[in-house]
Amino acid sequence: MGQIHAHEFLSLDGRFEDPSFTFEYGFDPKMGETLAGITGNSSAILLGRKTFEMFAPAWAGRTVEDDPGAPFFNDTTKYVVGANTPAVDWANSERLGAYDVDRIRQLKEEQPGDIYVSGSGQLVRALLGEGVLDSLDLFVYPRVLGTGERLFADGEDVRLALLTQETYDNGVVHLAYGPAPQGEPTA
Template sequence: MGRLTATMFVSLDGVVQAPGAPDEDRQGGFDLGGWLAPYVDESMNEQIAEWFSRADAFLLGRRTYEIFAAYWPRVTDPAHPIAGPLNTLPKYVASRTLDRAEWANTTLIADDLPARVADLKQRTARELQVHGSGDLLRTLTAHDLVDEYRLWICPVLLGRGRRLFPEGAAPKALRLIDTATTDTGVAVHTYLPAGRVRTGEVGAEEA
């Protein structure tokens, strides 16, 4: 059985909307798209390439799929550490609005997403990877389908935009298993699910 891993770029105040480009996602009038660009460096690229090398398949939301499909098929070098896996490995797109997907090796998932993803994990030897796809990731988290979160936390406060875990998300505990920092100040935290949230009283003495 494979593992479902989720990689996200996140601002310090939890925003995940449109990290890559100004026009990537202007929903809600968001005008700060491209906020990730100042923090991209070689160490980030190397870590992303290493993670992509572990993939057996990709699971994407519709918006992320459309962004990827508009760019990566044009990168034809099979040895490229990102384009190579994306162009050749199976891709699954969670969408009720797409009626076709022309990128090679792409399958649409329109219904029964939790069951379909659980089945994909059973049939994946290594990693079923989610990149971006915030709405999809929130659904997967709600159904306890994520095995590892890889969060790139950028030192920027955006003050608005769609957040990774919005108000009302189910309480869940996570366990930090790895951390690193890039030269541009991005904190790379890797977490595993750790069950329910435990509470207590700070400073309370045992009877």
């Protein structure tokens, strides 16, 4: 049985909807090492419909010469959650249909390795709410956007336990969280 690990690129005010704001900060090589550590044991990718629709055209034609992450995204089996997921036209992709936590638990049981989630905020919120997500890696950029979808909506009460933290030369802070122990306040 694998674990489910998600990562998000966020602004200081928790916005993630359009990650193009991250481009001006560059991609610190240490961030790549951290992401390689997150994806290294993954045998599957789990994506929400919107993220899949953004990723498929962006990654499908990339090679390792274009981006060292291309083989992972193109060769790894991708499972897409969404009731209205379009026809899948990206190698090794499979539609799961509408969100079904039992189906995701079954997928978790069947995988020989971990399952990686990138973006897919609505899916990540659901997985957290169901207690199915094993870790959440937040890459927080030193910018307040003021608009766009936030990872956590007003009124959501989510408790997590800080596992590690790291600051990169480009000003991005990596915060790795796991589930908070039941009944205990987190540090």
